[in-house]
Amino acid sequence: MDYDYQFLHVKKEDFHNRCCGGRIWCIKDICGIICAILTxxxxxYAEFVVMSVILIPNSYSFYSILNTVIFQCLAFLAFTSHLKTMFTDPGAVPKGNATKEMIRQMGFREGQVIFKCPKCCSIKPDRAHHCSVCQREGQHQHGPTNEQTSDKAMQLLEKSLPKTDLTFTLHLTSAFEVCEKMDHHCPWVNNCVGENNQKYFVLFTFYIATISIHSLFLAVNQMLTCVRHEWRDCTTYTPPSTVVLLLFLIFEALLFAIFTLVMLATQVQAIWNDKTGIEQLKKEEATWAKKSRWKSIQAVFGRFSILWFSPFAKPTSSYKTQHYFYSV
Known part of the structure; x- marks a missing residue:
């Protein structure tokens, strides 16, 4: 039997984690905002050094023109991917929606199990975790045991439904073929990484890693060129200023190339194995029906096309047959 889970999307004046009159998803966390601005x-900074110190002084050469086009494209895609990850709702259930009216609207039958988060009073999908930063419930894809099911059902019945109401029990995962997932909360994007924005996060790490490697190559090559020509006609800046700017760029590029490559590898592994970052960290065994590796990739990026690499294209997948909402 199919259940009407669209009601989980109904947000009646729920402006939590939103700004601009509720139109834009935004986590109001000072640490995350600082990290995002720092990003x-x-x-x-990389844009400034690469252009003003390395490329513009040789603006008429083929080397300069080619690398300017490559760098600007990568910088634009990296920045856009960051914004999309940051301001995309990863999939949220409004707070306090675990009411008898909501339960009846979803079409549950008597004797089925439903779950409620005791922290935010939201209907709680399986494999859920509460995000302490976003103050929302974040879903993972892990089915509870029968004992856990009974305990959570009793919590919901005691805290959400009057004594005179029907007893509802439901295994929410049983109605779905593909479940939305929460991976982790990332302060660098000031948001949780979930199914709705995981593609953008993967693209963000990919483009930052790529632009870091490109910047590292340009900075090292420029440094060697300046040393070889004894700093004559090397740059418009003084040699000491050029050295400081290039060394800091090399340090930044090397640091973030390593960091984002590790993050990218972690995300690809999680998608490849159909396990979230938290599940891998906890070394949880799969108790759910795992998708094939190709289907798992398509669930994040959609059907293979050039749009996989575009932060402007929202992923669509035939494997997302039902929306399985979680709070973050």
Whole structure:
């Protein structure tokens, strides 16, 4: 039997984690906001050094024109991917929606199991975790045991439904072929990484890693060129200023190339194995019906096309047959 889970999307004046009158998803966490701004500043610093110190002084050469086009494209895609990850709702259930009216609207039968988060009073899908930063419930894909099911059902009945109401029990995972998932909360994007924005996060790490490697190559090559020509006609800046700017760019590029490559490998492994980052960290055994590796990839990026690499294309997949909402 199919259940009407669209009601989980209904947000009646729920402006939690939203701004601009509820139109834009935004986590109001000062640490995350600082990290996000720092990310932008680091991108802009690389932009400044690469263009003003390395490429513009040789603006008429084929080397300069080619690398300018490559760098600007990568910088634009990295910045856009960051914004999309940051301002995309990863899939949220409004707070306090675990009411008898909501349960009846979803079409549950008597004797089925439903879950409620005791922290935010939301209907709680299976494999759920509460995000302490976003103050929302974040879903993982892990089915509870019968004992856990009974305990959570009793919590919901005691805290959400009057004594005179029907007894509802439901295994939410049994109605779905593909479940949305929460991977982790990332302060660098000031958001949780879930099914709705995981593609953008993967693209963000990919483009930051790529632009870091490109910047590292340009900075090292420029440094060697300047040393070889004894700093004559090397740059418009003084040699000491050029050395400081290039050394900091090399340090930044090397640091974030390593960091984002590790994050990218972690995300690809999680998608490849159909296990979230938290599940891998806890070394949880799969108790759910795992998708094939190709289907798992398509569930994140959609059917293979050039749009896989575009932060402007929202992923669509035939494997997302039902929306399985979680709070973050």
């Amino acid at each position: 932008w500043l680091l991108i802009f």
